[in-house]
Amino acid sequence: MPDSVSAAADELYYRMWLVRYFDEKVDEMFAKGMIHGTTHLCVGQEATAIGGCAVLRDEDKITSTHRGHGHCIGKGADVNRMMAELMGRATGYCKGKGGSMHIADVERGNLGANGIVGGGIPLAVGAALTSKMMKQNYVVLCYFGDGASNEGSFHEAVNLASIWSLPVVFLCENNQYGMSGSVKEMMHIEHIADRAAAYGIPGVVADGNDLLEVIRVTDEAVARARRGDGPTLIEAKTYRWKGHSKSDGRKYRTREEEAEWKAKDPILRFGSTLLASGACTQDDLDRLQQRARADIEAAVQFALDSPMPDIATLEEDVFA
Amino acid sequence: MRQMTYQEAVREAMSQLMREDERVFLMGEDIGIYGGAFGVSRGMIEEFGPERIRNTPISEAAITGAAVGAALTGMRPIMELQFSDFVTIAMDQLVNQAAKLRYMYGGKASVPMVVRAPGGSGTGAAAQHSQSLEAWLAHVPGLKVVQPATAYDAKGLLRAAVEDNNPVIFYEHKLLYGTKSEVPEEPYTIPIGKGDIKRAGRDVTVVATSIMVHKALHAAEVLEKDGISVEVVDPRTLVPLDTELILNSVKKTSRVVVVYEAVKRGGYGAEIVSTIVESDAFDYLDAPVVRLGGKEIPIPQNPELEKHAVPQVDDIVTAIRKMMRKA
Numbered sequence: 001m002p003d004s005v006s007a008a009a010d011e012l013y014y015r016m017w018l019v020r021y022f023d024e025k026v027d028e029m030f031a032k033g034m035i036h037g038t039t040h041l042c043v044g045q046e047a048t049a050i051g052g053c054a055v056l057r058d059e060d061k062i063t064s065t066h067r068g069h070g071h072c073i074g075k076g077a078d079v080n081r082m083m084a085e086l087m088g089r090a091t092g093y094c095k096g097k098g099g100s101m102h103i104a105d106v107e108r109g110n111l112g113a114n115g116i117v118g119g120g121i122p123l124a125v126g127a128a129l130t131s132k133m134m135k136q137n138y139v140v141l142c143y144f145g146d147g148a149s150n151e152g153s154f155h156e157a158v159n160l161a162s163i164w165s166l167p168v169v170f171l172c173e174n175n176q177y178g179m180s181g182s183v184k185e186m187m188h189i190e191h192i193a194d195r196a197a198a199y200g201i202p203g204v205v206a207d208g209n210d211l212l213e214v215i216r217v218t219d220e221a222v223a224r225a226r227r228g229d230g231p232t233l234i235e236a237k238t239y240r241w242k243g244h245s246k247s248d249g250r251k252y253r254t255r256e257e258e259a260e261w262k263a264k265d266p267i268l269r270f271g272s273t274l275l276a277s278g279a280c281t282q283d284d285l286d287r288l289q290q291r292a293r294a295d296i297e298a299a300v301q302f303a304l305d306s307p308m309p310d311i312a313t314l315e316e317d318v319f320a
Numbered sequence: 321m322r323q324m325t326y327q328e329a330v331r332e333a334m335s336q337l338m339r340e341d342e343r344v345f346l347m348g349e350d351i352g353i354y355g356g357a358f359g360v361s362r363g364m365i366e367e368f369g370p371e372r373i374r375n376t377p378i379s380e381a382a383i384t385g386a387a388v389g390a391a392l393t394g395m396r397p398i399m400e401l402q403f404s405d406f407v408t409i410a411m412d413q414l415v416n417q418a419a420k421l422r423y424m425y426g427g428k429a430s431v432p433m434v435v436r437a438p439g440g441s442g443t444g445a446a447a448q449h450s451q452s453l454e455a456w457l458a459h460v461p462g463l464k465v466v467q468p469a470t471a472y473d474a475k476g477l478l479r480a481a482v483e484d485n486n487p488v489i490f491y492e493h494k495l496l497y498g499t500k501s502e503v504p505e506e507p508y509t510i511p512i513g514k515g516d517i518k519r520a521g522r523d524v525t526v527v528a529t530s531i532m533v534h535k536a537l538h539a540a541e542v543l544e545k546d547g548i549s550v551e552v553v554d555p556r557t558l559v560p561l562d563t564e565l566i567l568n569s570v571k572k573t574s575r576v577v578v579v580y581e582a583v584k585r586g587g588y589g590a591e592i593v594s595t596i597v598e599s600d601a602f603d604y605l606d607a608p609v610v611r612l613g614g615k616e617i618p619i620p621q622n623p624e625l626e627k628h629a630v631p632q633v634d635d636i637v638t639a640i641r642k643m644m645r646k647a
Contacts (some may be wrong), residue, residue, distance in 0.1 A: 061393070094426035102424035111392055112425060116416045122385020123417065129386055130393040133345065133371065153412070156382030163377065317427030318461055320485035 016046040017292035044241035047266035051214030061109040063120035068113035080302040089306035118151030128166035147178020165230035180252040193235035208236030327497035329471035333478035348400030384413035391433040404439035418487040419462030440493040447618035452582035469533035476510030515562035521551035524575040539636035584613025
């Protein structure tokens with residue numbers, strides 16, 4: 001395990017549980033009718049969310065997807081304000097106007113979740129352009145899914161980033177399905193990372209359920225970007241345990257397939273690694289897990305205690 | 321004062337802004353050595369270099385999205401769409417991203433970018449290179465839309481657009497690039513949302529946008545010989561609209577013709593007419609409001625057919641004569 005990771009191992013393990021409990025709780029609250037609208041959960045994808053962001057500096061930026069709660073937590077968002085946003089409260093990150101699909105924390109470098117598949121990829125390229133033109137030396141980590149890699153915006157943006165050698169890392173969370181469309185059905189290649197060759201940049205396939213591997217490949221790609229050597233396309237193979245959104249009966253895949261992936265739980269895997277390396281005891285791990293659970297319960301309470309937005313704010317913030 | 325073409329005025333505004341502020345840069349297809357499809361950025365790469373006059377691949381979604389991302393992180397990009405028709409390929413980035421990010425993020429972000437969109441018919445470029453699609457963009461909350469008709473307005477409005485902290489669509493008309501007006505050398509700003517009376521009159525108000533301002537002025541000269549005094553109002557900005565200027569003119573003349581090049585159906589002229597009839601200016605009207613716009617057809621290539629696809633000076637003259645006869 002790299003030193004930088006073992007120093008932060010507790011925090012990473014805790015954050016993975018924070019993501020898991022956040023989304024499990026959101027699932028439960030939707031079922032109870034306590035959250036309005038829709039949601040896209042990233043249960044099972046904790047390693048890419050936390051591992052990708054783990055190598056970033058504060059000034060680095062991310063763009064996210066509509067399955068973005070984990071990315072938000074990875075970039076350091078406060079779960080109280082996140083939960084408040086999902087519940088449409090005035091204390092939420094977007095004053096209750098964005099909800100699950102549009103959480104952003106621009107000041108902390110989270111340029112936002114995006115409800116349009118592939119919509120955030122060109123934004124990441126633009127943010128990287130700012131870094132290069134203004135010599136700010138930050139890197140942009142662009143999260144997107146397997147479905148987005150079939151959008152024109154992906155191909156246009158990766159090409160642009162490549163010809164301009166921009167400091168951006170394209171991190172594809174290949175969770176095997178774009179809504180109900182499996183990657184096997186929707187693309188005729190084995191690895192999305194192979195698409196990197198078309199743009200003359202490195203393409204890396206990684207086990208997206210292995211936190212340490214995600215950290216290692218992202219760290220290399222970020223270092224390359226920071227050196228001025230341009231973008232990398234990483235494909236992290238993972239799986240979303242839940243359906244696409246709350247209305248999904250998951251008829252397009254088998255329960256056996258789900259069980260296979262659940263056996264590869266990224267959090268339990270990292271826990272085993274920590275135990276095996278002696279970095280943590282089982283008590284340590286239990287304590288971190290409990291802390292995450294308690295923090296999510298507190299976030300729900302914070303949200304419930306928060307006021308609804310004043311109707312007078314309806315027409316605010318259209319223009320700066 | 322010196323005369324300058326519309327094309328030169330846009331270029332001068334961009335160059336002055338880029339000299340003053342390192343955050344301003346230009347991005348688009350063929351804008352470098354080629355100087356842009358209409359020559360608007362000619363010579364700029366020599367002064368500013370390829371880092372700030374960024375020639376892009378033919379990738380409208382990526383250009384627009386990159387402008388949004390750059391604006392979100394502190395730059396003030398000006399992007400050229402080459403032909404405004406290509407906005408179709410950039411629509412997600414404009415409509416779902418640029419226009420909405422601020423609101424969706426609870427006011428925690430701003431997107432100060434300018435999209436220069438050369439539009440309009442009259443060049444024989446046919447259906448995919450001649451449209452006026454400003455109404456689409458004016459419909460979207462979060463976008464500002466300006467349509468300068470003169471070189472003077474273009475220079476001042478471009479400065480306002482770049483200084484604005486919101487996404488601004490800067491709709492230029494290709495046939496106006498060669499038209500001249502007096503343009504001061506020093507930088508100046510024309511506020512976005514402030515219309516202009518291009519000609520004062522007492523009998524009828526013509527609210528005209530973009531190239532139709534010139535056609536309306538021409539029509540006004542013709543009608544003057546008939547003893548009809550025409551006031552030509554140029555809103556200059558569609559969003560936000562200078563409602564007060566328009567309504568005051570209508571109250572003064574009691575008659576109004578709205579003329580625009582875009583397809584009449586669903587066009588922005590309908591918005592202007594509605595604004596008038598929903599206001600107290602309605603009580604001043606002595607005749608039904610008349611709307612002149614493009615026919616409900618794609619723009620044809622043949623020059624005679626093309627001319628008949630959009631309102632011409634004669635159409636404006638005829639409409640006003642008819643309106644006055646009824647009076």
